[in-house]
Amino acid sequence: MRMNPYLHFGGDCAEAFAFYERNLGARVAAMMRFRDGPAADQVGPEMQDKIMHAELELAGGVLMGTDGEGCGQPVARVTGVHLVLNVAEPSEAERLFALLAEGGTVEMPIEETFWAKRFGTVVDRFGVPWMINTD
Template identity: 50%
Template sequence: MQVSPYLFFRGDCRAAFEFYEKLLGAKIEAILPHAGTPAGEHVPEDWQDKIMHACMTIGDTLLMASDCPPEQFAKPQGFKVSLQIDEPSEAERVFAGLSEGGKIEMPLQETFWALRFGMVTDRFGTPWMINCGKSE
């Protein structure tokens, strides 16, 4: 069994996934717009290029997403996507990237459990936790 987060975006799923792919060294496995699919018949013309389904691998995990119609979109709350990063310098790089245009909730810093830990909501509205644990 595997748990995979599924994110909903306000129409900028493609931009978010392309950003995550570059920043995280991830790989977009699929990114399907409504156009050209049976779903295209059920969305307005200005929604044809919005993403019906996307998935990417980050390390050995899968992150999935789609664009959510404006009348159904709700701000993400009650969760964060957690990244476990081995090297402090890499945690700093990723946190800085996610912070650009976003909102830092807890600056990246050393804690009693981690060499680096911080929380940020990126410019696409996705909430993240970055954790670089201490060796045991």
């Protein structure tokens, strides 16, 4: 058994996954647009170029994403959960945190804590909440 987070973006899944690939050492393993799916004729023109399904290999796991359910309705942003990156070196934790914070919202600045050499929380510009941790 395996668990994969599946994120719903409001139209910027391709941009988000490209950003994660460039900056987090991830790899886009799959990306299908609604126009390429079997039900393309049932999707409005505003959704044809949006992402139906994408997979990103990141930190030994797979993050999945979509721009919606194909109905053109806005999707809720991620709440009540954070994606966690455990990083070996404090300098790398700080670098990743700064990248994710650019255009986003810092919830807790990255700093040393009683449990970690570095820890911080941020919601990136795509609305995805992250925790960066260095044991």
